[in-house]
Amino acid sequence: xxVIEAPRPRRAASGARERSRLATRARLxxxxxxxxxxxxxxxxxxxxxxxxxxxxxxxxxxxxxxKQALFREIVYEAIRQLRERLETAFESDEDIKVAVRAHAEAxxxxxxxxxxxxxxxxxxxxxxxxxxxxVLDYLAQVGADVLRRRIARGSIxxxxxxxxxxxxxxxxxxxxxAWWIDDGMRTRRDAMIDTLVGIQLKGIYQE
Amino acid sequence: xxVIEAPRPRRAASGARERSRLATRARLxxxxxxxxxxxxxxxxxxxxxxxxxxxxxxxxxxxxxxKQALFREIVYEAIRQLRERLETAFESDEDIKVAVRAHAEAxxxxxxxxxxxxxxxxxxxxxxxxxxxxVLDYLAQVGADVLRRRIARGSIxxxxxxxxxxxxxxxxxxxxxAWWIDDGMRTRRDAMIDTLVGIQLKGIYQE
Amino acid sequence: xxVIEAPRPRRAASGARERSRLATRARLxxxxxxxxxxxxxxxxxxxxxxxxxxxxxxxxxxxxxxKQALFREIVYEAIRQLRERLETAFESDEDIKVAVRAHAEAxxxxxxxxxxxxxxxxxxxxxxxxxxxxVLDYLAQVGADVLRRRIARGSIxxxxxxxxxxxxxxxxxxxxxAWWIDDGMRTRRDAMIDTLVGIQLKGIYQE
Amino acid sequence: xxVIEAPRPRRAASGARERSRLATRARLxxxxxxxxxxxxxxxxxxxxxxxxxxxxxxxxxxxxxxKQALFREIVYEAIRQLRERLETAFESDEDIKVAVRAHAEAxxxxxxxxxxxxxxxxxxxxxxxxxxxxVLDYLAQVGADVLRRRIARGSIxxxxxxxxxxxxxxxxxxxxxAWWIDDGMRTRRDAMIDTLVGIQLKGIYQE
DNA sequence: GATGAATGAGGCTTCATTCAT
DNA sequence: GATGAATGAAGCCTCATTCAT
Numbered sequence: 001x002x003v004i005e006a007p008r009p010r011r012a013a014s015g016a017r018e019r020s021r022l023a024t025r026a027r028l029x030x031x032x033x034x035x036x037x038x039x040x041x042x043x044x045x046x047x048x049x050x051x052x053x054x055x056x057x058x059x060x061x062x063x064x065x066x067k068q069a070l071f072r073e074i075v076y077e078a079i080r081q082l083r084e085r086l087e088t089a090f091e092s093d094e095d096i097k098v099a100v101r102a103h104a105e106a107x108x109x110x111x112x113x114x115x116x117x118x119x120x121x122x123x124x125x126x127x128x129x130x131x132x133x134x135v136l137d138y139l140a141q142v143g144a145d146v147l148r149r150r151i152a153r154g155s156i157x158x159x160x161x162x163x164x165x166x167x168x169x170x171x172x173x174x175x176x177x178a179w180w181i182d183d184g185m186r187t188r189r190d191a192m193i194d195t196l197v198g199i200q201l202k203g204i205y206q207e
Numbered sequence: 208x209x210v211i212e213a214p215r216p217r218r219a220a221s222g223a224r225e226r227s228r229l230a231t232r233a234r235l236x237x238x239x240x241x242x243x244x245x246x247x248x249x250x251x252x253x254x255x256x257x258x259x260x261x262x263x264x265x266x267x268x269x270x271x272x273x274k275q276a277l278f279r280e281i282v283y284e285a286i287r288q289l290r291e292r293l294e295t296a297f298e299s300d301e302d303i304k305v306a307v308r309a310h311a312e313a314x315x316x317x318x319x320x321x322x323x324x325x326x327x328x329x330x331x332x333x334x335x336x337x338x339x340x341x342v343l344d345y346l347a348q349v350g351a352d353v354l355r356r357r358i359a360r361g362s363i364x365x366x367x368x369x370x371x372x373x374x375x376x377x378x379x380x381x382x383x384x385a386w387w388i389d390d391g392m393r394t395r396r397d398a399m400i401d402t403l404v405g406i407q408l409k410g411i412y413q414e
Numbered sequence: 415x416x417v418i419e420a421p422r423p424r425r426a427a428s429g430a431r432e433r434s435r436l437a438t439r440a441r442l443x444x445x446x447x448x449x450x451x452x453x454x455x456x457x458x459x460x461x462x463x464x465x466x467x468x469x470x471x472x473x474x475x476x477x478x479x480x481k482q483a484l485f486r487e488i489v490y491e492a493i494r495q496l497r498e499r500l501e502t503a504f505e506s507d508e509d510i511k512v513a514v515r516a517h518a519e520a521x522x523x524x525x526x527x528x529x530x531x532x533x534x535x536x537x538x539x540x541x542x543x544x545x546x547x548x549v550l551d552y553l554a555q556v557g558a559d560v561l562r563r564r565i566a567r568g569s570i571x572x573x574x575x576x577x578x579x580x581x582x583x584x585x586x587x588x589x590x591x592a593w594w595i596d597d598g599m600r601t602r603r604d605a606m607i608d609t610l611v612g613i614q615l616k617g618i619y620q621e
Numbered sequence: 622x623x624v625i626e627a628p629r630p631r632r633a634a635s636g637a638r639e640r641s642r643l644a645t646r647a648r649l650x651x652x653x654x655x656x657x658x659x660x661x662x663x664x665x666x667x668x669x670x671x672x673x674x675x676x677x678x679x680x681x682x683x684x685x686x687x688k689q690a691l692f693r694e695i696v697y698e699a700i701r702q703l704r705e706r707l708e709t710a711f712e713s714d715e716d717i718k719v720a721v722r723a724h725a726e727a728x729x730x731x732x733x734x735x736x737x738x739x740x741x742x743x744x745x746x747x748x749x750x751x752x753x754x755x756v757l758d759y760l761a762q763v764g765a766d767v768l769r770r771r772i773a774r775g776s777i778x779x780x781x782x783x784x785x786x787x788x789x790x791x792x793x794x795x796x797x798x799a800w801w802i803d804d805g806m807r808t809r810r811d812a813m814i815d816t817l818v819g820i821q822l823k824g825i826y827q828e
Numbered sequence: 829g830a831t832g833a834a835t836g837a838g839g840c841t842t843c844a845t846t847c848a849t
Numbered sequence: 850g851a852t853g854a855a856t857g858a859a860g861c862c863t864c865a866t867t868c869a870t
Binding site for chain 1: 839
């Protein structure tokens with residue numbers, strides 16, 4: 001979680017040099033995102049990414065110490081964004097029904113808008129054990145936070161072990177979203193959201 | 208699913224020669240299982256597996272066309288076993304409460320007895336995109352079958368989209384079990400099972 | 415010194431397989447020796463050596479963990495041989511005059527017969543700091559041993575600091591031999607030996 | 622020898638611009654000297670040197686055509702200085718005993734005051750074949766000059782081949798000094814000088 | 829059937845050097 | 850003159866797979 005939260009400090013300087021540098025870096029990230037979404041970490045070489053970004057292979061290493069570093073930056077950035085949106089949605093209303101629905105809506109909206117990121121972050125063949133662990137731990141942590149808050153407000157079923165429930169929620173979201181994206185988003189949004197909301201309200205919260 | 212179900216045809220002949228051959232094959236599978244559980248597909252070489260099995264590296268290829276074939280055989284065999292136990296447990300009682308609990312018990316018991324397989328099958332860094340897809344699809348399919356049967360018996364909430372619910376269940380089980388194993392099985396069995404059962408009964412079935 | 419002395423233990427087995435393996439290893443050593451003598455450690459790649467040995471590039475790594483390992487094996491083997499001959503020569507006679515001359519003769523004979531090894535071992539651009547240190551320390555050690563023995567016999571000038579004298583002798587031999595080989599062995603053997611002997615007898619020993 | 626002697630022609634102009642330029646150049650030389658002494662030619666990159674000098678990496682190439690050029694300039698400058706001091710010391714007295722001792726004193730004093738240069742110039746892992754050759758040839762040449770002069774004065778033993786003796790002297794000095802510096806200058810100066818002087822006087826000169 | 833030495837394509841990474849600003 | 854991002858050739862090493870014995 002620490003790793004994910006940690007916002008990398010940016011050097012101040014922002015002349016034309018620095019702008020160009022950041023543009024190259026951005027191109028590497030963009031190229032990496034596209035390739036990684038399609039082929040997974042093991043299916044992509046640092047040369048591939050450099051080529052996709054239109055730079056020489058050595059340039060890659062001016063911006064990232066190795067392939068995993070770029071991979072992690074993409075994943076962590078996506079996770080940070082997702083978390084922010086999920087939390088905002090969840091806190092948008094006191095009514096648990098409304099909050100849970102908003103949360104599910106935000107999740108699906110994020111997935112729709114960032115299908116490639118979802119494939120990388122939630123996808124199969126993550127390829128980086130630590131990253132996968134970080135991502136799932138982080139998401140479970142977010143889930144556990146939510147549950148803890150609700151427990152404090154007396155709105156959670158007592159037979160649930162919070163740590164287990166948080167993992168269950170994480171698994172449910174990750175799996176459903178990954179499946180939906182992989183499946184070409186053919187299942188109706190509404191039906192999917194209704195199902196996610198229903199399972200949560202009935203299964204986790206006291207309706 | 209096809210791939211997983213397909214039972215490999217066995218040559219009939221069973222002389223001393225054949226027995227020795229099968230013993231070698233079994234040693235490769237056992238060695239592979241141990242190594243793959245610990246290091247993941249990418250962390251293990253065909254040489255490693257041969258060495259662990261006490262055979263020469265070329266011998267590996269007399270028994271498996273490539274490294275993935277052995278990996279898949281291990282995974283698919285585990286999944287077949289798991290599915291059989293889960294179905295048996297689930298069908299053991301008409302009462303949905305009893306059935307769901309038996310199902311969860313079977314799942315946890317399997318995980319306890321086959322921690323290394325769980326790490327390979329449900330674990331992170333699967334390393335083989337197709338295998339991961341096969342496994343999850345297969346498990347979701349099993350879940351969908353169950354749901355369909357219950358729908359036929361009128362015991363499922365109508366707001367649930369079966370395909371989505373099946374994915375959600377799969378994700379929940381896979382994640383919770385993988386976490387439990389990785390975490391050293393520190394959370395109490397009972398509490399975990401209660402939580403898994405509770406979420407299902409309330410969230411998926413009409414209690 | 416330890417490193418150099420250490421005789422690598424050889425596996426016993428010596429079937430056709432093992433013989434072929436050793437032949438390949440020998441070809442790599444021979445090819446490496448020729449190339450290293452000509453271009454130095456930094457001027458030769460592992461591919462070059464493999465090509466010179468007529469094997470694939472990966473084969474190199476079946477026999478040596480890396481380029482330096484082969485380099486060291488060549489150097490240490492040469493040094494071991496040289497030391498043996500020098501000691502034998504030096505101990506061949508009680509008369510210091512005869513012993514010193516025999517020693518010088520042995521040194522020059524070794525250099526003549528192993529010009530390529532001399533270029534590698536004593537040569538410039540050793541390229542491997544540790545190897546260079548090992549070699550010089552080892553030779554100085556051998557020199558110090560000799561001096562110590564002579565001191566015990568009362569045949570050494572008292573104003574000499576043994577450690578310094580040993581280094582001086584080592585430097586003298588290494589430099590003269592390297593120069594002679596590099597120079598195409600144009601200076602007359604006899605004159606060179608006379609000079610080496612003379613400096614030692616007058617400068618180090620009590621004539 | 623030519624290369625070493627050749628004094629680089631300096632542009633005349635000496636405005637503020639030129640002074641700043643020379644300062645940058647000096648910083649590169651100083652930074653290079655420190656780094657090269659510690660890590661050897663192969664252990665230092667042009668970026669390292671630029672960073673140590675506090676300039677951009679491209680700046681390096683405004684002052685030196687390549688990495689070796691800087692290396693050589695450092696080495697040759699050191700050698701020129703050393704030679705000057707050695708010659709001055711040696712010519713400071715007609716008495717050969719006094720001259721040889723002064724020579725040895727100058728050598729040791731130079732080494733003490735320029736340990737980093739000694740490590741670069743006499744050290745192992747020179748890394749540049751031609752530079753090493755230049756340095757040793759040059760030093761041997763200096764030694765040969767001295768011997769020639771003494772021969773002319775009739776003060777040299779006749780059985781010595783001058784070319785060989787010069788190499789022997791060079792090797793002796795280089796080795797002893799490099800060892801002394803590397804060893805942390807633990808051996809007493811006096812004892813070392815006595816030994817160097819003694820070997821020369823007895824071994825090379827007619828006492 | 830088993831062996832294990834050999835293969836060689838392929839990936840990662842470094843770094844001397846260039847050049848637009 | 851100084852800058853520093855970019856270049857890309859080159860080297861090291863791994864490992865899935867083959868095949869002669």
